[in-house]
Amino acid sequence: MTYSDSKVIRVSRSRRPKIVVIGGGTGLPVVLSALKEQDAQITAIVTVSDDGGSSGTIRNFINVVPPGDIRNVLVSLSDIPQEQKDVFQYRFDSSDSFFSGHAIGNLIIAALNEMHGNIFDAVQSLSKMMRVDGHVFPASNEPLTLNAEFIDGTIQAGEKEITNKDKRIKRVWVTDTNSNKEPEAVSPVLEAIMQADAVVLGPGSLFTSILPNLMIPNLGEAVRKTKAEVIYICNIMTQLGETDHFSDCDHVDVINRHLGGHYVNTTLVNGAKIDMSKFNPKDYDAYIEPVKNDYVGLRKQGCRVITDDFIDQRSGLVFHDGEKVANEIINRAFTAMSTRKTTE
Template sequence: MRKPRITVIGGGTGIPVILSSLRHEEVDITAIVTVADDGSSSGQLRSAMKISPPGDLRNVLVAMSDMPKFYEKIFQYRFQENDGPLAGHPLGNLIIAGISEMQGSTYKAMQILTQFFHTTGKIYPASDQPLTLHAVFQDGHEVVGESQIAKYDGMIERVFVTNTYNDDTPKASHKVVKAIMESDLIVLGPGSLFTSILPNLVIPEIKQALQTTPATVAYVCNIMTQHGETEHFTDRDHVAVLNRHLGVDVIDAVLVNLEPVPQSYMNCHAFDEYLVQVEHDASGLAKLAKRVISSNFLSLKNGGAFHDGDRVVVELLRLIGESTP
């Protein structure tokens, strides 16, 4: 019998938590990763080399690899701020950028690196071209660039992407649509709603695939609201935004954390973008999703509130078991 096929879509630091737990299960994993990041090291390399930003791909590669911890430390090493042109760049970003240039494709670079690091599963950039994220706010103002969105004081109405270096319609990378259509379960998030998850979903081919896939679509709702993106959002609001961007009610199941985050625990300096815990709207959520899985998914570490990947994966595997004849 074939392994269940799970496709995880997102970016940032959220989906690596899920992927690192999933890789120990008997499942066939595909990660589809955003390429709209334009800040920090990723933004500099993308601008200088006109390649897809490597940062989110780097974190996913580490999460899905069985590389020894020492190799991981090397790959994740970030040059110091007094290192001139290299300052702030993780070594892994430079490696991904170099192989992307050598191969003429970030998609091809990731296929080489998944073999090199013995990755469990497949990693696809959402698009083989760098994308620019646009946010239209409720007052009509438009902000261009993922790194600029949180700086504008307002509520986001919608986001969309364009190709950064030409006027063509953004296209999904090779095999991305096929992976979505052949999945048993698609997992969205966790991660920044407007800047890590939606930049993938608004690529027209990916949007259409999600509308038509026979797979169960699950959303792992964020634990904390985020400055500049989801202030005052309930879990119901997160799902409503996803469905609005996808055009139909795509979300079948929502995983929400009910365990309280201790008020004094969060390190507001290290995690200054996160505000308060997402409020649970049970009745509102039940109207938008066929299934609501509410439990303790909380992991407190290093002054931050994260998902417990192992607990989330238990519920994801249960969803597959329920949907498989």
């Protein structure tokens, strides 16, 4: 296990690094925006098993892949003017009983899904309209249902229902919402993973944003087989109903167990103390405490550890510092490129 003080090792930059980021939730756009500034070739693979909020409502009414995470990722990589982004992100307030809670972007994605007949082509069409720098791929072309088995042996389906159980999760898997077919990712998703220099997992909810993607059989197999550096961005805070009292090692262990081996090559972990006096629990009702560091346990997982002050708490909220995280990802990607070149 090695440690870094965030000094970026510069290697020959013969081409833009190919970086695939897999996940969902609010942390993903922060990292994608920072990577965009680093001039990387970005592919975002976004979870499609969300069943809460506006995404869940739209999904239930018109049977479409939940659009919320896709919407936020599109905005983070878009080169359209900010005013247009604001319109796309606008959410109707509660005074409008029909549109209450819905973001305009979610409705546009749902409409394009109907026009194209599938979510993958819909997102590619919208990516062109929004001048997206990179690629945004739904993890699956079909809506997926997240399933969980808890430590006590009980089983629950549905992301929202799983977290509401507030039980320790043993394992998760996904099923096709509309059929008995095995969930699968489309070929561009698999090709992006296999051709990547770095495959980044997170940041995001461990069991409901990251693992649902890896549990798509052919997508998980691609992550196992890729020669890319597999990087996990560990969460800063534990999450109620998912990772209560987890250490950074616990997070990595769960990913590796679901993949069936030690596939995480590098883990980015926060080593700085969080100023809890700035922390407003009302803003994070699902979060409990800072994730504890367990370097001994991480060593046993066989992964490189890069630890730094990865916190951006300037607003009083606890986010990853996108610039610092992106620097480390770029560093590892170029190192992987250099290593691959010397071995070929």
